[in-house]
Structure formats: C-alpha cells, structure tokens
Amino acid sequence: MFDNLLTVMIFGPLVTGLVLLLLPLSSAIARFAGAFVSIICALLGVKLFADFSPATSVAFHQSYPVIPSLGINYSIGVDGISILVLLVAVILIPMVFLLFKEKQKGYYANLMVAQGAMVGAIAARDVIMFYMFWEIMLLPIFFMIGLYGGERRVAATIKITVYTIAGSLLMFASIVYLAIMYQSQTGVWSFAMDSLTSLQLTGTGATLAFIGFMVAFAIKIPLFPFHTWLPDAYTEAPTGTTFVLSAIMAKIGVYAVIRFVVPVFEESFVRFALILAFSGVIGMMYCGIAALVQKDFKRMLAFSSASHMGIIALGIFCMNLQALTGTLFQIVAHATSTGVLFLLLGIIEERMETRNIDDLGGVAYRAPLFAACFAVAMLASVGLPGTSGFIGEFLIILGAIKFNILIGVLAGTTLIIGVCYMLWLFQRVFFEKQNKRTEQFRDLSLLETITIVPVILLIIFMGLYPQPFIERIKPAAEQYTLILTDRAEIADHTISETIAK
C-alpha cells in the first residue's frame, strides 16, 4: 500500500485543493479538510522518513511514461538529498491550518495546491515534471498574497511574480538546451535527472544554461542581490503564506541547486563557486545588518530569514562534505526555527492587531509559554548549541573555513549579527513594560500548544541528537561532494598544467 506514498502525497493535496476551489463550501469545512489531508500527509512523511534507508540510491521510486517520443516521464523518488526537504514540506504545513482562522475558503484551497506542488517539485526525478510543479507552486502564492495579503499586497505580488517568472523563463530555456544537447550526444530524447547528469557540457552554451538555472534558483532562495522581492512579499503575505515561503519554498530553491545544478553543470559550478559563495555570505551580512532597524516585526523576521538563507546557500558552494551536510541539515533547522517565529508572530498579529515592534512590550509576563517557545526558536535561529541551529551553522562555517578562510571568517560573523537584532527584538516585545494592548494578550491555547510544542521539541532534539538526520543524508552528500572535488581537482590540474606551459 505504501508503494504509492509519494504520489498520494503529491496528488492528495492537489486534488483536495482543486475540489475546495470548485465546490461552494464554507471556509470552516475547507480548513478542516485541509488540516485533515495535511496531517495525513505529515504522518505519511514521517513514515517515509523512518523507512528511508540511506543505502538505497533512490527510494520509493516510480516511473511512468507520459510523452514517450520526447522521453518525458512521470518519475518520482526520494534520496538522501531530498529526504529532509520533503520531511520539512509535509510536517510543517498542518500548523498553518491548525493555527490561523482566515476568513476565506480560497486561502485554504491555495495552501493545499501549494503543498502538493511543493512535494511534487521535491520528489520529481524528471526535469519537465520538476519544472511543471515549480511553476504550479507559484500560482497559489500569487493568489494568496494578491487576494488575502496586507495593504500593499498588489505591488508585492507583482514584484514576486515578475521576478519568479523571469527566473522560470531562463530555467526553461536552459532545460530545452539540456534536452537538445542530450539528444545530440546520445541520439535519444530524455529529461530524466539520472541521464542528464551524464552529459558532457562545455563552452559558452553550457555556461549560459548554468546561469539560467542558477538565476532561477537564486531568486527563489533568495541569493543576494536577487532578494529584493523578499521583504515586500514576506511582509505583505498572510502569515501562513509567509511561513510557506520562508520555511519551505526557499529551501526548495536550495535543494534545486544541489539536485540539478551540481551534478549537471559540475564544471561551471566549480568555476563560479567562489563568486556564489561570496554572494551567499554578503547576503547574510547585508540582510542581517538591515534587520536591525526594521520597525515592522514581520519585516525584521523577513530580513532575518533572508540572512540565514545566505549561510545555507553558502554551504553548497563550499564543495566539501561538512558544509554540504550542514546545508542539508540546516534546511530543516532553519525551516523549523524561522517557521515557528513567523507563526508566533502571526499569533501576535491576530490577537493584538499590530506588527509594530514599538507597540509591544512585556508579552512574556502574560504569556510565559508563548515567550518560552519564541525564545527557543530564536535561540535556534541564532545558532545556540543544544538547538538544531548550531549543528548546521557550525558545519557550514567549518566547511567554509576549509574552502576559503576569508569566506569562513565572514560566515562566522553570523554569530554576532544574528544576536544583535534578535535580542533587541526580544527585549522590546517580550521584556520591558506592558502596555494596554499587551496586557490583554492570552497565552497559547491548548490547540496552539499541541501544534507548536512538538516543533520546539524537534528543534531541541535535533540539536542534541542530530545523528539520525545526518545518517540519512550522508551517503548522498558524500556522493555529491565527490563529484565536485573530482572536478575541482581536474580544474586545479589543468590550471597547473597551463602554468607549467
């Protein structure tokens, strides 16, 4: 029965979403249906995670031809690179349904569609399929921000849409290039990941295609300087959508780089790694410093999230095992910590109808449980040992030092930059004096507690006992690092040969 696990996890939510959209249902029913389906998916995801054995190259693999003449297949599966991203995508979504009471049914329907598309993009083993789900992912985001967002939602929607579509077009051109190259090199058409990795790509065409993919993913992550859509979109989107964007979709961008760019464009990747690494580390510093003076709670978290994404992306570009493992681990760590921060902010906004930091204060006195949950997530976000955030960040910094000392040292400054804005935020929201508004604040309700506390426990568990997660990603991470180090050695070799001549 569990053979079709992934297909169920993709199309269950997709179909539910479409049905909800078309049928005239009340929003309460839509919320209930969404919660139900997403919890089922989450349970299936946990089962998948538990059953996943790192030894197999691709687990839960399924493949059916769709357009045989062009070699396009419905092909899905999970491996060490995707397992944690998948886990994150399914276990976090139920929280949005459980926590927030949005008025419209369409919101829940869109969330469902987004979830199905995200799982599809993560599980896809065929580039066309990946591209399709990648595009479907954008639609619900577009509607959720545009229809249910804040005051300046239209501008934010246009910005994110233009940015993402521009990226998508470049990616599509690159995909076509890949397919043509494959056809010319082997004589058959194929879009399967496993065959495209065998391509020998050199020359300007390859570089351009590499840039096409990289820009598309850099926008999604987002990587400096393609991040400018993020503060607006994150701030104007309904909190549930911000949560999906920051906790999951950004990670799919990182995942896509590892999945598609690294094995296909090894050569260009090695060549551009240093620039990309700088882009990651500068983005971390830039957004982290900008976060300090934000007056809007959500905007500050948006910058914080962008800052951390810089470090996460950096881990890919360092091209060693520690950094790559750190990135894959940090995908979960960051999703849980930033996700919880956004959700708790959403609760504050729902109850006190403000996101202005200066209007808050003394929340900890009325709501100690709420404050404790926020504190744990915040500490994970600043990478305190004992939480999941430390493991990932430490591995990435460690790897970055090996890759390039300057980048390693700059990456290390995240330790300082993070606490500067976070502690100041914490002071003004949770400490200091209460005011009329915050005196009314209720602590977490029972439902909210059982929704959030498990994630808090996961954050601590992953900090104290990360090995179950690391073990599952290890073989795949080793394999991917090997691809790059081989390539880097070849490059070094050629350089030294050229110098010798």
Add this chain to the structure above:
Amino acid sequence: MEQSTPYLGFIPLLPLAGALVLGLMHIATCQGKRIPDKLYGILGCIGPFIALILAVKVFFELKALDEGKRVLLQRVYNWIEVGDLKISMGFLADPLSSLMLLFVTFVGFLIHLYSIGYMAGDKNFGKFFAYLNLFLASMLLLVLGDGPVVMFVGWEGVGLCSYLLISFYSEDPANVVAGNKAFIVNRIGDLGFVLGISFLFWGIGADGFDYISLEASATNLNPTLGLTVCLLLFVGATGKSAQIPLYVWLPDAMAGPTPVSALIHAATMVTAGVYMIARFSFLYVQVPLAGEIIAWVGILTALLAAIFGMYQRDIKKILAYSTVSQLGYMFAAVGLTAYSAGIFHVFTHAFFKALLFLGAGSVIHALHHEQDIWKMGGLKKKLPVTYWTMLFGALALAGCPLFSGFFSKDEILYSALAHGHGAIWFIGLIVAGITAYYTFRMFFVVFHGKPADQSLYDKAHESPPVMTVPLVILAVGAVFAGFLNLPHLFGGHLMVSHWLSPSLVEHHPDPTLALELLAVGGSIVAFVIGVSIAYRKFGTKAQEPVYRGFHKFAENKFMVDELFGALIVTPYRYLSQGISRIIEPWVTDGPLKSMALLYRLSGLAFKVFQVGLVRVYAIYMVLGLSIMSFLLIKTLNL
C-alpha cells in the same frame, strides 16, 4: 587506561532536569495559584546537591587511581559524525576538571541555598531557580566536556543563562540592555572560539576531536596554524572572562540579582576562559608567543580594572572590577605557562569572591536594595555575621598573609619572576597594592564610621540563617583554601599543583629561595601599604571624595564605553539604516525599479499614437500598407 564511568553524565543532567521541572512548574502556575517558594527552593537545591556528591565521588575515584592514569571517561553517544569530523557527547574527568567540578558544585550549591533567602518573595522565584539550575548544568557541561565542541555547548549555555539572569528584572530596559550587551560581547568572543576550533579541526582534528586525541597529535600542528588557533581561542576567553578589550560587559552585568553576580560573574562562569586555556595547555606550551600576549593582556587588564575599582561607588561594581582584575592575574599566570598557579587562583578566588558578593548581597538585602557605599556606613553593629565573614573575604582578596588569596596570588607573582618577566611581576605588585586599597576602602566605608543615611541604617537587619550559613562556610574556605597549595617556603608541598600536574603540560622553574623571598616580601609590602592608605582615608571618618582631573577620568572608566559606542555601536546602527533606507530601495532594488520605469516610459511613448480616433488609425493603416507594399516590391524586384 580509559575507564567508562557511567555516572559522569548525570552530573550536568541532574541540574538540567531540575531546570526543566522548575521551568515548567513556573510556566504552568505563574498566572494562577503560586507554588510555595519553599518547594521551588528544595527542588532547586536537589540537583546541585547530588551533583556535589557525585563530584566528590569522582574526586576520590580519581585519587584511587595511579597518578598517570587519572582519567575517567564516559562517551554517551555519537553526537555529530560527518566525514572526518567525529564528535561524541562525551565527558572527561581528570585532575583538572575534577578540581573545577568540586568547587563549581560546592559554591553552586551554597549559592542556591543562599538564594532561597535572598530571592524570598520575588514573583519570579521559580523562574530564578530554573535559570540557576540551567546555568549550573551548562557550567558542568563546560567543565566535563571531553572535547572543544562539547565544551562550546556549555560555553554558550552559560552565556545564555548569564543573559537571562542579568536581564532578570526585565521591566527595566536598562537591565535588559545590560543582558544584551553581555550576550553580544560574549558572542564576539565566541566567534573567535568557533574559528579557533575550526582551524584546529582542519589542522589535527581528523584523528579524533577530543582532548586526548588532540593532545596526542598536538605536535603535528604547524606553528602558524598553532599560533592562529591559540590566539583565536584566547579571543573566546577574553569575551567570557572579561579581558581587554571585551571586559566591558561584566560591570554592567551587575544588574542581575546578587547571587547571580556571585555565582556566574565571579566564581564560576567568568573563570571558564582560564580553564579553557589550561585545558589546551598542550597547545599553548608549543606557542610561547601566544602565551606572552595572553600574559600581557592579562596583567594590563588587572591594572586597568584595579584603577577603575578605586573610584566606584556601587558596592557590586567595585567587586565586579575587582573580579576583572583578578581574572587578569589568572591570565597572566596561564600566559606564563604557570597553569596550575592560574587554576589555583581560580579556585581560591571562587571562595573569597563568592563570599564577598554574597556578603554584599546581605548588605544590599538589609538596606532594601541600596547599593551606593556612600549611603552606608557603620553597619558593623547591625550586621555582625556579614561583617566578620566579609572581613575574611576582604583579607583574602587584598592578599593578607596566610589568607587564601595571598598564597594563590603570590604563586602567580612568583611565577612571573621565575619565568624572567620582571615587568609583569612589578605591574602585578602594583595591582596587589591597589587591590588592598580599594577592597578596604569599600570595607571601611560600608561597615565603619557613622551611618550616612540614618533611616536606612535604622531599618537594617541581619540576614536569615539560610543566607548567613553559606557566608560562614565560604569564609572558612576563603581563610583555609590557600593551605591546600602551600609552597615549599612555608613548609608545604604544593598539593594542588601536584594534583593538577597530570592534566597540564607545564614546566616548573627550579625554585630559588631569593626569588621566593622577593615575591613574598613584595606582596606583604603591597598589602600593608594598600590597607594603610585605605585606613588613613576611610578608616574612621569616611567622607565622599570629589574627583577631579585624572581621578574623574578614572571614575568615568576612561570613557571606554563611550568610545566603543561611538566607534562600533553607532556606526553599526547607521550602517543598518543606510542599507535599509538607501541601498536597499535605490541600489539593489534599482534594476527592477528602473525596468518598471522603462516599461512605463515606453508605455507613455506609445500612448501618443493611441489617440482613439478612427481616421487616425486609418492613416496608420494606409501608412503601414504602403510601407509593406514598398518592401514587397523591393524584395521581389518588380
């Protein structure tokens, strides 16, 4: 050689469990019916007490082993394992960590006990004990960790608890700012720590990243990398242990409740940097240059803080600067590779400084949270137990012969002489004199003379036994702890140094009688001069002096805080504002904005042609058709 000792992990685990239980109890009940303070107090003391018993057990178990084999290990599970990086959640008890373990649990337990009295009636009583337990757990993890990364968990954990406890009275923003400052400044140091261990790993970590494996492969470390690692780790130490230039957080940290100042900001956490360097003695002995830098930073910190200490009016700030100053001594010692002398001073300092802080707490408690020494005076009669115990503490700090501080400080000054660093010895001697002066300045102003504020004086009362008993116990320690390491000159056998020697890589210079006599004689003279000046000025009639010129400058702490504010904090804020107000909207977002503008402009341009009149469109049509026909004719060559 290695023995697995299944109970080592319980030592940090018990206070951790206590913290969890207390924290949950507090969260569950702080809105509704209160749990009696007594229950919190008892629960809070259980963890530290059992940890103390286990620490004693560890000590005797080690003692029973042969001298060269005094190592107890427990590897609980594989913590992080990625490629060559293999870190286990492991604990290591050897002579060095067991000594730390003993006094941390002992002083920790006493301060928990004392807090029951000091914090009585506070609305966050439960939270306080939860944090205190969490602190102890982190500190024990720091001490017991079997490698640098496990140590770092404790290292950051104590930093977190320090932050939480400094901002404990969080309604006042000033306290929270002090907490933030402590956390951020510590984080600057921690960056050094993380980079240091990263370099260390890429240097020699592949064969195991715990102290034992690292020590075995330490000689393989290349010298440049070794120097880098040693200095980066020392940056970490300057943060946690408040050395130049990162000492600025410690005086502000006095915003926390006084037992916190005693436990965290005097006896235990702030000495973590000294412990870390002693732990890595196998690296530092290979890099004499790093040691020299550490020794100089240490002794200059000692001098600077001692100067500031002379002018403070807040009783806790005097003690805080004195702590910074004493920590400077310890770094001077470990920098000169006299690790056992440094650790011994950590040990005695824990007793007498905790005692002084708790005594100050007792005074503050009696005076309803008055901390200004110029509003005290004549308290000797009102607070006899506090008076006598604090006298012992002050004598120990000031380095009165035969008190604990005398022996440990003398050992450091002697080491400076023996290693041929006359300048460091001389500065150390001056600091000793200043220390004696400001200690007794505080002591005389608080307890002698006439009450400065009669109404405060009248309401003063001696603290309850739960507070005074720890004072008495610590006083005994402050008096006698020094005899544990009695040098040969006084007929002793340097027991502590001997005990520590298997854990440390150090070279004892051969003792020469002349140098020992010079060191001892100098210390005694410095003590006598310092105390007599203090007595002459404040002994009988204390009057608040008015500071001018250099004295004023010193009272303002050489404006270092203002300088850091102007050089770092303000520019950082401006940078942040510049990025979010100018660079973000106009530079990074520029391409997108200009693209939008281009679209709009071209839209305007084309709008001119779209006038909406049929006859104009007819003209366009005719024009277009003629051009097309023209081109057609051209291409077809008709």
